[in-house]
Amino acid sequence: MRVRIGRLLGGGALALACSAPFYLGPFALYLLAEILAWGLFALAFDLLYGYAGMLSLGQSVFFGVGAYAAALGLLHSGLGGGAALFLALGVTTLLSLGLGTLLVRVRSHGFIVLTLALAVIFYLAALNLRGLTGGDDGLSVSVPLTPRWDYFVNLAAVVIVFGGARWLVRTPLGLALQLVRENPRRAASLGYGVGSLRLLAFTLSGLLSGLAGVLYLYTAQFVSPELLDWPTAANPLIWTLFGGAGTLSGPLLGTGILLLAREWLSSWWSYGYPILVGILIILVVRFAPQGLWGLTKRWRSLR
């Protein structure tokens, strides 16, 4: 029964998402495309935090570097959208591998603080390297994608990554990541190299965050240093906790609801949004500590 309801919900959401371009205007479509890019970012975060148990406040670095790498590829190297995408993925993978090698040795609080510091460093660097990043002004690009196609590209990416992630977490590798979250010492005593697993999770999450950054760039056609700063990295944490960590569906749900809520609320009370979202989050954390998706799970298992 549980499986059927889950599939029904998923199938319904997918059908709705696929048909959206045929009844929504360009602005709504743009908004949804952007939400999809952020949703992908939240998925990347959930793999790292919800599965491997590593709380990073620096994933914005990979999101932002991905966006910047693609923008620079488009502007200065005359690359097409596809080539710029692959360039950006290569850069973020190498970057997350390199930074991860240094960072994964540090556990718990140290890891949070170091990733946060990393985000601030990258933000300040981007702000000051005006020649490369455009400083405060950011960089504008033009991507030859119609809003409808851009939406479909983002949707396809989210569907593929979501499907891949759901498959991955059930493989021996995916289970191993959860061992590291649950009890790293015991994982080692079962023969698992905890350090390399943490590095793998970090690199994978970095790569996917970079992909999300590129998709965001192609949708917004603009990139600025704020994307690298830590508040950008705190967003997927909030969305993930709101929707339910370690569930993959939850973070997508959380991103969708909170970003739509922001859009709707900010149109009639522009300053109130953070306060209202804050209240909403406190309510969810108080009454549904497993997030919204956890709540539906509980409801489904009661039936």
Added chain:
Amino acid sequence: MALLAVEGLAKRFDGFFALRGVDLAVEEEELLAVIGPNGAGKTTLLNLIGGELSPTEGQITFRGRRIERLPVYKRVRLGIARTFQIANFFPALSVNENLRAALRRGRLGLRWGRGVAERVEEVLKLVGLEKKQDTKAAELSHGEQRLLELGLALSLEPKLLLLDEPTAGLSLAEREHLVELIRGLGGMGIILIEHDIGTVLELAARIIVLHRGRVLAAGPPAEIKGDEQVQGIYLGRSDAEA
């Protein structure tokens, strides 16, 4: 050649020796029990052999290979498995997932491979948790948790099994079940740390008595039972407690 040989092993914590000058050997298929009062260094000894700690001095040879500087997971892959005094598993995962993880012994990969489901069944049957395989590990009773703990270690198909007080906190019936289970284990050497002298005398081929980090006596159960020094500092007191 012994399965495991420990020579001159010492571990110092902040200026005091938890273990000093310890020599011991375990043969293939032998069950060696290590006893001693609290603080004698028993768990430190297991941590040194398993790799949670590295020794201040001395060497550990496992199947002809020096291992005292290898990390835990590499020793596990060579064939050393252990259980912990305090049940130590993956609480949010099911019993089945816990065992699957152990059966892979750190091999990652994207496919489970043939026979994993069957092997899980075998281990479940061996330790008697068939009906609990979909239960979250955190929801098991204390006795079941001890069984899962042993199941995890056995899933690794060890050549050397380190058991750290496996019967602690068990009821009499549960203890008997576990003793039978340990007695039936073949194909591996075992080092057993145990407070319950009855269990030790029932199971061990040889006993080593640790006292203040040193080996006080070593020999077959009958000999240890008769050793006056041992009786004075350990057996007598433990019997009185029991």
